[in-house]
Amino acid sequence: MSTLDIVIYCGIFVFSLTGALNARAHHMDIFGAIVLAFVTSYGGGSIRDIVMDARPINWMNDNLALALVITPVIIISLVKFNFNRLRRLIFFTDAVGLGLFTVAGIDRSAQFGANEPYSLLMGVVTATFGGLIADILCNNVPNLLRRGELYATACAIGGAVYILSKRFVEDSTFSLIICICLIVIIRIISKYKKVMLPEV
Amino acid sequence: MSTLDIVIYCGIFVFSLTGALNARAHHMDIFGAIVLAFVTSYGGGSIRDIVMDARPINWMNDNLALALVITPVIIISLVKFNFNRLRRLIFFTDAVGLGLFTVAGIDRSAQFGANEPYSLLMGVVTATFGGLIADILCNNVPNLLRRGELYATACAIGGAVYILSKRFVEDSTFSLIICICLIVIIRIISKYKKVMLPEV
C-alpha cells in the first residue's frame, strides 16, 4: 500500500466519523449509523463511477473499506466522547480529505473518458456528494447547496488548479500537494473571514 | 445541429431556469443553483440512461449542456427580474419541453432494448424525474407525486399516442408534433379546468 493509499484511507475514516456523528445527532441506531458513514465516505465516488460507468465501483469487494466504515461507528457508540474537542483536527483532516477525493475523482473520471470540464465536475461530485446524500437521508436541505462556508467551491478551485498544473508539471504529486494546500487555505479563510458565495 | 436539437436545447434552458428559480426560493447560493438547474434538466435523462445502461450518459462531455445550465443561473443571479411576468411563456415552453423530453426518452430507451410499456415508462421518467430529484434536494415532497395539475399523466398520454402513431405513420416528426400538441393541450386544460387524477 502506497503512502497515498494510506492518506486516502485516513480521509475515508474521517468522513465515516462525520457520518456516524451525524447519525448520533439524528438518534439513529447502529445500523443507521453504518449506512450514514458508508454513504458519507463512498457516496460521492459511487455516483461518479455509476455515471462514468467506471466498473467495478471503487469500493466493491474491498473489505478494508467496510472495516474503515464500521470502526468509527463502533468507536463512537462505545466511547461517549465529546468530539467537539477534536473540532479543529476534524476540520483540518476533512479539508485534506476533500483535496484527496477531488484529485482522485478527477483522475479516475479522466481515465474513463471525461474531458477537462467534466472531470473537474466529477472531482467536485466525488468530494462533496457523499455528504449531500447523507443530508437527504437525514431529511435536511443539503448543507452543500445552502449559502455558507466555501466547500464545493474550494474543491472546484483546487481541482481546476490541479488540472491546469498537470499541463505544465510532469510530477503529479506536486500538483496534488498544490491542490490540497489550496483547498485547506480556502477552507480556513472561508471559515474565519466568513467568505461566502452570493445567493442566487 | 438540426432544428430538433435547437428545440431540445431550448427545453433544457427552460428547465434550468426553473431549477435556478427554485434554488432562489430556497435561499441557495450560486453553486446550489447550478446543481439544482443541472438536476432539473438532466436528472430524468440520467436516471433513464443509468437504468437502461445507455452509455455514455447523454450529457457526458457536452460542454454546451454545461453552458446551458450555468447561463440561466448567472442571468437570474445578475438580473433580479420578476419572472412571474413570464409565467405564461414559461408554462408554455415547459409543456413543449415535456413533450420533447418524453419523445427523446421513448426513442432512446427503445433503441437500448426497452419494450413498448417500458419505453413509455422511461419517456415519462425522462421528462419528469429531474424535477422530482430537485424537489428531494429542496427537502419537499415531490410535486410530481402529490395531487395537482396533470403533469406526468400528460406525458404518459402524449407518449402513448406517440408510440401508437409510430406504428401507423412512417414520418416520426409527425408523431412528435402530435405528441407535443397533445401534452400542451392536456396541460392547459388541466390548469384552467382544474382536472386532476383522483387520490389513491
Next chain:
Amino acid sequence: MSTLDIVIYCGIFVFSLTGALNARAHHMDIFGAIVLAFVTSYGGGSIRDIVMDARPINWMNDNLALALVITPVIIISLVKFNFNRLRRLIFFTDAVGLGLFTVAGIDRSAQFGANEPYSLLMGVVTATFGGLIADILCNNVPNLLRRGELYATACAIGGAVYILSKRFVEDSTFSLIICICLIVIIRIISKYKKVMLPEV
C-alpha cells in the same frame, strides 16, 4: 414459472401494497401511488443491479412486474378497505418477502462477482432500500435508519446464516427456508419483545 418465482411475485405484491398504502397516507394521487409502489418493491433490487452493473436491471421489460405494481394501487384506490384488519397478515407476508429478497440479492450479487461480505450487504440492500427510497420520496427520515424494530438486522442475520449454511449444505432450498424462518422469528421477537439495536 417455478414455485420460487410465484413466492417472489407474492412478495412484490405485498411490497407494492405497502407502498400504495404509504402513498394514501401522504395524500398522493394515483400516479404518485404507482411510483411509490414501484420504488418500494423494485428500488432495492435496482440499486443492487446498478451498483453491481448486473444488466439488464431485474425488472426491465417484465410486464408482469408492471402489472403487479399497478394492481395493488388500483385495488386500494377502488376498495376503500381498512387494511388495519390485515395487519398481521401483512406483517407476516412482509417478513417472508424480506427473506426472499435478501436471498435473491445475495445470489444475484454473488453471481456478478461480489465476495461474501459484499453479497450479504447487497442482500440487505435489496430487501430494505426500496422502503428507504419511498421514505425519502415521502420526505420522512427513513424508518430503516431510526431506532425501532429489528428490520435490516433481521435480514443481515438471516442472510449471514444463509451464506454460511450454503457452505455446508448442497441444497440451497434448505438454506433459503432456514433464512426465511430466521427472519420471520427475529421480526416477531423484535415486535413483541421490543428488541432493538442500541442508539449510536
